[in-house]
Amino acid sequence: MAILAAWRAARVTPLGELHTPPRMTAALLRLAVQVVLVASLWHGLYARTGTTAGLSRDQAVTYAVLAVLASRLRALDQYAGRDTVIQHMHFGTIVYWYLRPLSPQRYYALRALGEQLYGLAWAVAGYAVCLWTAVVTPPGSAAVAGVFALSLLLGQWILYYVMLAIDQLCFFTLRNSAAMLILVFAQNLLSGVYAPLWFFPDWFVTLSAFLPFQATLSVPLSLYVGRIPLSDAGPALLVQAVWVAVLALFTRLVWRLAARRVISQGG
């Protein structure tokens, strides 16, 4: 029974997307064009260069294309679903999250799980096409593929907590639009979406090592393309696991503080 309830909550967003063909078509076209453009750009950049920053052309193209595909994992138009924290705070309907026989934490987590599984379906389909057309290279070995999958899972888990923390900000500041945009920027820059972190100066790489963003994408993709060898995978996975634990505790604490601020019908 609990699983059925969880399934019903998790499938809300994917069902909403499946019933909006223009958004599905747009997502497909956007992903296809973005992959072609990014692959073309990196091929063009490597036209007169060999290995740069320890990355060969195939590694750089694979990294960049996988970064585009991974960005689909949480690229949903959540605002269109009208179930974001900021919308509920604005309209005062956040109180209903606290009146259901399902805790807000659980509800939020289930919705996010559904969204990420839906995004994963897009990413996997895109990956299969890219692999088939040789746009990306396959992982070096089965072991690399396994470690990459585990690292990607941990990375998405960290990303979930980071997004949650920004949403929780609404309980205290009412608005989080600017914080969300700054987060998206920080996530894209410090996780290596704009360009692999290996291309950046040493001080930048050192700085990003102290933040959770690089653990969301840069680590799994570096493992995939072989920039982080399997022998160094253990420490990288450990850092990801530590971030998961730290952010889980932090967001759990904030859920408690947030609950005290929710006011129903004026008092």
Added chain:
Amino acid sequence: MAVKTVRLAWRITRLNFRAQLEYRSEFLMMVAIGAVWQVSVIVFATVLLTRFSGMGGWDSSDVLLIPATRMLAHGLFVLFLGRMHGIGYFIQEGKIDVCLVRPMSVHLQVQLRIFPTNAIGDLTVAVGLMAGALSRSELDWTAGRTSYLIVAVLGGMFLEAALFTAVASAALRFPAADYWGRWLEELLGTFGSYPLNVLPKAVGGFLTYGLPLAFVAYFPAAVLTGHGDSTGVPYWLAAVSPLLGLLAYLGSRLLWRWSLGHYTGVNG
């Protein structure tokens, strides 16, 4: 009548600005986001220019002129004409219906609905980048070249406005079209800032004739820096980019007016 409209628009803008100041931290963060968003383009461009020897045969100082032009055009677009972007929810929530019964142009009402705080950050970084690009430039900045740069920035602003006005026109009938606007913004930010001859011809052709991003900054910068013959389009076409931007904007306004005439709203 025109003076009255300008006065009213100015008063509404002042009120919108004060409304934005109500949430101080959000206001400051919106200024910051405008800045950091543009810094991301600079970071990416700097990393690429450092790691790779030039782009498409362009010197780094010449390449910098592309993002500088695009950013300045984008900042002006956000400040003056940017509210057409993201209008889908405005339409979806029926707020545009209210605009239809007021004695003011719907387009102007849409533009006045909020003060674009992030434009402050956008323009600050854009002006800084343009100053940096001009100081590094070895070109002789004659009156003609300077005038062309100013016209190119304005043309880029109009072209960007034309693209988002076309999307907004589509959103009057299909609110989900708003999604295309965000994609367009992403494409402009990512591929509007580099020499497109680094891309394969088919892809460059798509960004020229399919989505005319090349006309925003790449072609004008190519003309200014002497790369006008290697853009893959006739020199004259690259040179008239600013004029095309203006014509595209006028066309998009006609499209907006036509779409508004056919807008039915929820109640038909």
